[in-house]
Amino acid sequence: MLGRGAAAGGALALGPLLAGEAVAAGNSGSGTGEREKHGTRGRTSGYEDIGVRPLINGRGTYTVLSGSLMLPEVRDAIDRAARAYVQLDELADAVGRRLGELTKSGFGMVSSGCSAALGHAAAACVAGGNPDFHIQIPDLTGFGKTEAIIPKHSRNVYEAAISLVGLKVVEVETREELKAALGPQTALVYIFAMPRVEESELDTRTIVRLAHDAGVPVLVDAAAEILTVPNVHLGLGADLVAYSGGKALRGPQSAGILLGREDLVRAAWVHSAPHHGFARGFKVGKEEAMAMLAAVEMWSQRDHRAEYARWTSWLKSIARRVSSVDGVTTKIVQPEGLSNRTPTLTVLWNGEKLGVSGRTIVDTLYEGEPRIAINAASGEGPAQTGVSITPYMLEPGDARTIADAVVQLLKDPPPPPEKPKPPAVDVGGTWAVTISYAASTSTAHRLVLSQKGAALTGSHGGEFVTRAASGSVSGTQVTVRSHYGEEHGDSLNYTFTGTVDGDRMSGRLDMGEYLKATWTAVRKS
Structure with missing residues (x-):
């Protein structure tokens, strides 16, 4: 399972998650020559002109690596949207209704990223679209709802979006603790979607049942996951679910979507820009709104099985190439989960025998030319070291580039780091x-x-x-x-x-x- 900052693939191998017919995978993304025109191998991106080096992304949709590449249809939607003026509230209403239709989820809203969607959702659960309350956020003095419950398995750095509106976080670990914590002061329960949620005593269905019994809505953070239609989290009873726009959906990196109960989503829009107050800084332009709508439109047309098969074929080609080095083993992992999955290749070897660690190869590739980003990995034995590669963000030709670079470093390793010297000082x-x-x-x-x-x-x-x-x-x-x-x-x-x-x-x-x-x-x- 990949974390929020990593890619969540579009695998549908365990059954259809989308309604309707899918178009060919080749129509959903960049073509064979796309990188030469716009990516890391050409000079048309403009990054090199200011001293910034593009990279080949074998790690995943990490925000710090600028997420995913927008689909051609998304780029076209941005260009067309930039050529006319609209009234943003009217646009939000129309886009929200269309998102609801496409995702079969009631209503939708485009935000300036998934984190912003979580903050707007929390504000909706606190203030309900009431402007007298809105302008007081994050000072909740006198508010009836001042707490957000987060199960221990869902504590994470992204919950700052919930605290942003002034809510006090209450952590629970058991059913009894959740029952005791729920009350008139509870604005919402927040869940960070991941496999261990459903393995917990506080799985989504249990949380939803207890929260709804107390009249409390449930918000799911599914930033890095694929968009399932019908939605798997709403299907389990959650009221709201938020996604990143710049990961699996391949929309703008600066956008996200909030889906679910129409009354709460509409209230979330009230608590977002262009309206004033705490959320004014989370502005969504007409370009991002139409681009996210295009990304979701394309999601319903992309051939996700073909995409997944293509990613797996790239990993197999890398595995065949690196296996030519004596002592190297490979394994392609096909993770299971509700909706957060992508194939991953792990390449392992004995670091003492080959004279190089996975970390050294990762660092060398990142500083090399072309610049390549992959992850370090480790095996069961103390000398077992290696790398892992996620194919979701690769472009045609990248698999061969990565394989050749890894093989070269395995056969001709860079000089090992300097060995530690005996301590000459005492710093106790x-x-x-x-x-x-x-x-x-x-x-x-x-x-x-x-x-x-x-x-x-x-x-x-x-x-x-x-x-x-x-x-x-x-x-x-x-x-x-x-x-x-x-x-x-x-x-x-x-x-x-x-x-x-x-x-x-x-x-x-x-x-x-x-x-x-x-x-x-x-x-x-």
């Missing part, structure tokens, strides 16, 4: 840390470290939370990592690297999605 103790961010400085962080040989353990505290830390010392160089996971609804990843000089150390800080900073630290006596 408590360190007061100063971090210089892009436009601010923090003196609130601290590292509490214990050193045993080259290994470090301890904690990293900051303004928000204290989390476990670990790392190592090589000579006078130090590396310390800390992580605060999605199970809390947030995600923070810090990697401190630097040089130790007595009771002082300093260097670079990698914060993952929050980019980089510099840091200094002084050991407390």
